[in-house]
Amino acid sequence: MATTTTRTPDKTTPATSLRGYVIVLISTLLLSFTGILIKTLLVDFNMVPLNLAFWRVLIVTAALGLALLLVRRSYFKIRLQHLIYFIVMGVVGVGLHQLAWVNSVNLNGAAVATVLVYINPTIVALASVRVFGEKLDRTKIIALVLTLTGIILVAEMYIPSNLQLNGLGILVGLLTGITWASYAIIGQFVARKYSPWATLFYAFLFGALCLLPMQLYAGNFSSLGTQWMGWAILLFLSLGPTLVGFGLYTVGLSQIPASVVTLLATLEPVFSIILAYVLFGEVLDFPQIIGAGLILLAVLLLRPRTTVEVV
Numbered sequence: 511m512a513t514t515t516t517r518t519p520d521k522t523t524p525a526t527s528l529r530g531y532v533i534v535l536i537s538t539l540l541l542s543f544t545g546i547l548i549k550t551l552l553v554d555f556n557m558v559p560l561n562l563a564f565w566r567v568l569i570v571t572a573a574l575g576l577a578l579l580l581v582r583r584s585y586f587k588i589r590l591q592h593l594i595y596f597i598v599m600g601v602v603g604v605g606l607h608q609l610a611w612v613n614s615v616n617l618n619g620a621a622v623a624t625v626l627v628y629i630n631p632t633i634v635a636l637a638s639v640r641v642f643g644e645k646l647d648r649t650k651i652i653a654l655v656l657t658l659t660g661i662i663l664v665a666e667m668y669i670p671s672n673l674q675l676n677g678l679g680i681l682v683g684l685l686t687g688i689t690w691a692s693y694a695i696i697g698q699f700v701a702r703k704y705s706p707w708a709t710l711f712y713a714f715l716f717g718a719l720c721l722l723p724m725q726l727y728a729g730n731f732s733s734l735g736t737q738w739m740g741w742a743i744l745l746f747l748s749l750g751p752t753l754v755g756f757g758l759y760t761v762g763l764s765q766i767p768a769s770v771v772t773l774l775a776t777l778e779p780v781f782s783i784i785l786a787y788v789l790f791g792e793v794l795d796f797p798q799i800i801g802a803g804l805i806l807l808a809v810l811l812l813r814p815r816t817t818v819e820v821v
Contacts, residue, residue, distance in 0.1 A: 530765030534774045535809075537758035540751045542781030546789065547747040555740035558733040559616075562744070563608040564718070564725040569748035570756070571714040578711060585708035595700050596709070600716025603693025608721065610685040617679035624665040624779055626683030631657055631772040633691035638698075638769045649811050650769060656808040657776045663801025664779050694768040701764035710753075710760045773808060780805050 551557040578585045588596065614623040632654055639646050662668075693713070701709045725731065734740040762771050780802045783794060794802070 527765050530762050531770075531774070533758050534762035534766065534771050535777065537755050537762060538775050538777045539781050540755035540758070541775075542778045542785060543751040544747060544755070545782050546785060547743060547751065551734075551740060551743055551747070555734055555737050555743075557740065557744075558728075558730060559612040560609070560721070560724060560728055561730060561733045563612060564721045565744060566748050566752055567604060567608065567714050567718045567721060569745065570753045571711065571718045573749055573753060574707065574711045574714065574757075578707065582705070582707070585705050585711070588704060588708070588712065592700065592703065595696050596712035597716050599693060599696040599700065599709075600713045600718075601720040602689050603696065604713050604717025605720025607686060607689035607693065608717070609724070610682055610689055614679065614683040614686050617676065618683050623683055623686070625661050625667055626680070627686040627690060628657070628661045628776050628779075629684065629687035630691040630694065631769070631776060633687060634694050634772045635769040637691065637695050638767060646769075650773075653773055653808040653811045656804045656811070657773055660801040660804035660808065661776060661779065663797045663804070664783065665801075666795070666798065668797060691772065694763060694772050697760055697763040698768040698771075701760055706760040706764050707757060710757050713760075714756075776805055777809060 548562065551562055552559065611623070611627065614626060617623075618626065635646055635650055635654060697709060697713070734744065759771070759775070762774075783798065783802065787793065
């Protein structure tokens with residue numbers, strides 16, 4: 511029989527549960543589809559990056575808001591003193607992260623941008639020691655080293671042409687890791703006090719409000735025009751991998767420590783590579799296979815030692 515623990519709002523650190531572990535892995539698998547879908551929209555349909563980011567966040571906000579309105583109106587209620595957490599989480603963790611990510615890929619190339627965004631497990635691990643009192647034990651340190659090494663290999667940073675570094679690019683790339691880490695750190699706090707779906711709604715709401723002035727300034731609200739297949743792909747991207755993927759990620763933050771969640775999420779590029787092989791026949795180089803193996807090993811090191819169901 512599984513041991514049952516009751517989740518309380520004042521709990522310092524979520525219990526490590528097999529269910530939470532699996533939820534985050536499923537979330538990571540879903541999020542790994544986003545790169546392929548975004549690439550399709552940008553390349554095949556010539557969608558403007560800022561336009562894509564804005565519509566993606568807006569569609570998630572509208573769909574989730576409508577669902578809560580019809581099913582769980584009580585989820586809209588939040589305490590005024592907690593509003594600042596949702597604003598920061600949305601503006602920094604959703605809005606600015608989307609903007610930084612697009613520009614990091616543009617300035618650094620996809621490989622270097624991927625490595626820089628996944629500094630976030632290190633940031634979260636260190637911050638969690640201070641903020642949540644988590645223990646940075648030997649296992650987590652080893653997992654961090656394996657993960658960072660694996661990401662470097664998977665992103666092919668050993669190829670000179672991928673090292674298109676510049677000062678501004680590095681700063682923007684580091685910003686992607688910092689903003690994504692902020693989502694995990696603040697998300698763990700608010701997801702213990704509110705429903706993960708309410709947390710996700712307010713995060714994306716304030717993310718959309720952050721991107722709106724930029725979109726108004728840039729103009730061109732519908733760069734897809736009448737390309738209905740492009741709109742269909744955008745809708746699927748928003749309601750599938752983004753809404754459900756981010757939703758399960760936020761649920762995971764309410765059940766297992768943020769430092770573990772962010773390390774598990776580094777499987778995303780591994781899943782993306784597997785999908786690219788299955789869908790497009792792209793073959794991995796040997797160093798990439800080694801890198802994927804190191805990331806998988808890090809995930810195995812973080813597996814729950816005991817099964818604790820959090821309710």
